[in-house]
Each structure stands twice: as structure tokens, then as C-alpha cells.
Amino acid sequence: MQYLSGIDRARAALERGDRFPAGALSAAVAESWQRCRDLGLDPRATPQGNVIAFSDVNRRRETNAALRRLALAEMQLLHSQIAGSNFMIALGDADGVVLDTISDQRFADSAAGRSIIPGSVWNESDRGTNALGLAALRREPVAIYGREHYFSCHGHLSCMAAPILDPGGHVLGLLDASCSEEARQQHTHALVRMAAAQIENGLIFQERAESFIFAFHPRVEYLDTLSAGLLAVSQDGEVLSINRPGVHLLTGLPATLGIHFDGLFEAGFGTAMDGLLSGGVIRIRDRAGSGVFMVCRQIGQRGIVERPQRARAVPAVLSSPGTPDFVCEDPALKRSVADLARAVALRMPIHVAGETGTGKELMARHVHDLSGRKGEFVALNCGAVPEALFIAEIFGHERGAYTNARADGAPGLARTADRGTLFLDEVGDIPASAQTALLRFLDSMEVRAVGSQKTHKVDVQIVSATNRNLEEMVASREFRADLLYRLNAYTVRMPPLRSRSDFALVVQHLMQKIAPGTAITDAAIARLSLRSWPGNIRELQSVLQRALVRQHLEFVDEESFTERETAPEDSCEDCRGHALSRHKCREIRSVFRASGDNVSKTARMLGLSRTTVYKHVR
């Protein structure tokens, strides 16, 4: 005989329309299934049409602006705490309408991820038993695992939701973590509950910026934790707000809004204030006779004394030594980076190819880290050194070797990089006359300064980079073929941002780099991903920076960008009709914008003349 688990038996009963077997479901789930059944919902059907119009989502976001501001920062933190586990964090309003989501890419791309989007409605009467809907109804944290969902089509989803309540116990919003496995996630459930409690406390600070806020707990070491009571009190001692742990700690006392401090605590308001305002912890008795410790967290108009904040974790993008200090989850790039370690161990010259702003210099620095070399990382922008000085710059010069030479001579960058790494950036711009000298150096690793007879042996890791097509330059005889083959013993190709499969991670990583603790919603990432980003990561970085500055907020959503920032780039009129020049033109215009409309900087970044740049951006 086949053994059926409790949930199997319960589902079979649900689908047959029978009574649910005793003990197979928690009381909360059984009651919810029954309500759904009473509404005539068919558990085998797919619920339809539960996404509201975007204009309505925006209206709801405005209504919940204060909640959203606090919640998005908490969601970001929560996301970083459980990152990499195929999760989505969602914020719902009191009606169970999802306002924002933050997820890892695997979940966002899954069928489950696509069903939890801004505007999707997750109340029980529409979606059957689910964590968001049930947490709203029961006004308590709820977890619904896999097939406990009423509709069998949600059976691959596990959700943990906690309501965000006002001091009166009314639902203000809902916080949810969902994953696409039927696994029980006690730890995640606890994190969601803590995040909801943190938001509730944050709301008290936000709404009661004018009043005193005291924290209290029977144990002094708990004053900084989420189980501490928070009490917002007016200048006259009237209780204006109290958090849920506070109500719980004062069980049996009339801990309601409007009551006077003296009605809750034996020490009078004035006496307590004397101790609290001196900044210390006081010990007083509540009116039920229990001792509590109390500390002042905010002195109304006179400013904040101290507000306990949980440490903000940075998303776990960075990992063990040997792995890059930047986002590198794109499979092709990841493979290339994995092989890179072997090439570096064999001391091969590394060439990094890629469009402007794709992270070539970061990769070069990673090569240096991988090599474990104790010497310096020395970078030379080959396009920025005048032809006449190039050889002296790399190989050094003796005293007075040429006009304007430094009086005491210079060792040159190759010797400075001895036992370290020499990074030849924009290597395609090396003057023809210097290519032969560089080739000789790469073959012998010997340096002879200009004006000197002595040679010095050096030991350097060579890394070169360019955004130009060196093969084409070889074909047109602008670049020596033998030099190219010497430089590109191992080539890492940096993918353009538009084709990176880890786009979302790059965005999240940049957000943490620019402003730690800030959040970006999935919808905002989706909007950014529509653009082709000719200026790549550098351009994305400046768009995010501008959005954060403009918003004055801790989060970025899809409304944070100007039309110009997310519109597909346009080319200038002359290039519009020519497919070939259009791409180059868009790149120039986009880098120009990212550089703050600076012609010289754009010319430098793209290795072009200022006249060329000007022609395309005027």
C-alpha cells in the first residue's frame, strides 16, 4: 500500500471536496482552505486577472510612501542576508497588493517569480491560501509551504510573510520572502519577522520625530534589541505611540495611546526624565510592580540622542581570495576568469579586450591580485603619452638624456613594476616607433634606460587592454602582428553590459558601492536592462548616482530615471541612415553623457580626437 503524507491526504480530500483529515494541516491553513472552498474557488484552477493597473500601483505607492521608504531599505538588507538562495522579497500594502519586489535573478526568471510582480494581488479571496493574504487576515506572521497553497498551481512556492502593524494592531503593509522550493525555512521566517518589527519601530521614529522616544526592557542587555519596548511620549508625558513589544511588556496595564506616562510607571514623568535626559539607563517600576530598564533614544526637537541601528550587511557578491572583487556571474566571463588563474600561474601576458567601461582595468588589477606578486601594480595609459616620450616613460632615462628630461633621470615604469604588474592600457595606441622596443622588452624582460648602456633584468606580469580591434589594426598595418601575439597569450573578453546575464547583480553591486544600504527594485532593474549601454558599467554607474542624488531617498524604483536615461540611445543625424556608423555614434553620445557632457574626457576614454567626438555630439 502506498504511504501518503499528511499534505498528500489533505490535498486529495481538498480536490475531492471531502472533509480535511484531522491533524494533516495546521489550524490556520485548514481554516483558510475552508474559507476558499466556501467562496467556490476551484483548487485545480489557475487564478486569473489578479494584477491591477500600473496607475493604481503608483497611487498605492504614494499612499504608502513613508512605509515604502523604510521597507525598501529593510528589503535590501533582507535580500543580502539570504542572497543566493533563489529568493524574492516583496512588499505588499494592507490589501495584499504587491508594491515592490527585490529578488535574485534565478527567482525573478522563474514562473513563481513572474507571478509576484508589482500590482499582483495576493489576498486570500483572489489567490487562495497564501502567506501574504493569510498574514493580512490573521495579523500575524505566517509561512505557507508548497502544497499548503490552496491553488495547486502555487504548489512549487514557499512563502513567509509578516504583517507590518501600527501600534493599534492595524495592518499597514506586508513583508514577504518567497522561494520556489517546498523547503521549510525557519531561519528566513525569523529574518522576515525581524525586518517587519524593524520597520514598525522605524515608523515610530519617523512619525514621532518631535517627541521623546524611550526604549525599555526588564533586562538591560535587551534594550538595543527588537524585543525592547518603544514608547513615544510628548513633552507633557502623554503616550503618543508604543510598539508591539512595548504593549506586550506592559500586559495588564492600560498601555493605550493618550494615557499619561505616570499611569504606566511608578516613578513620575518628571523624575524619570531627570535620569533619562542625562543620557543614562534608569531602572523604574511599572504600575504592575515589575522592574524595567529604560533609556532615552530620541529627544524630540532637540535632535536624536542615539538610535539603535542594525549593522547593514553588504550583499555577498564578494567571496574567497582568488575570486574577483567585482561581479562576475556571467557564465562566459566566469569560465574565462577561472582559466585566467592558470594563465597567470604560468606567467603568461594577459590581454583584456572589451568596450569602454566594461571593467578592463578592474580585471587587470584582479590579475595582479591573482599573481600574488609583492611588487606594485603600475598602469600606463599608452594613448596619453606623447610619442617622443613613450620609450623614456616605460624604460626610463639617464640624467639629461633629452630636452626636458628630469635632472636626476628616471627608472621608468617597467623597473617600477619589477616583481609586480605592468598594465598597458589602451595598448592599441602605442606609437609605431615604440612597438619594436616593447616587443624586444617582452622577449628579454630586460630594460635599458634612454641614454644608458646598462641593462636591468626585471620580473613583471604584463597585462594589456584595449577597446580597439587589434586584429583589424594588424590587418591595416597599424599594429605589429608579432607584438599582438606576444601580448595576447591569454585573452579575457569583457562582455558588453547589454549582453551580461548577471546584469541585475551588477546593478545591485553598484548600488552598494555608491550608497551602502540603499535599495533598488526589480522593476527598476528591468527598466534599466532595456537600454543598450554603450558606455557600459561606467555609464550605468553614473545613471544610478544621478538617480540617488535626485531622489533624496534610500531607494531607486522605475520612476527614478529620466526619459533620457532609459530611452534607447539615439545617433546624430548624419549617422542615422548608416547602420555601421550608428553604433559607434551611439557609443560616443552615451559616453559623452556619462562623462558629464565633457568632450575632452570622452575623446580620451574612447581614444578618439576631440573633433570626432564633437562632430557626433554637437
Ligand SMILES: Nc1ncnc2c1ncn2[C@@H]1O[C@H](COP(=O)(O)OP(=O)(O)OP(=O)(O)O)[C@@H](O)[C@H]1O
Ligand atoms: N563587474 C563590475 N562590477 C562593479 N563595478 C564595475 C565592474 N566592472 C567595472 N566596474 C566599474 O565601472 C567603471 C569602469 O571600469 P574600468 O575603468 O575598469 O573600465 P575599462 O573597461 O577599463 O574602461 P576604459 O576602456 O574606458 O578604460 C569603474 O568605476 C569600475 O569600478
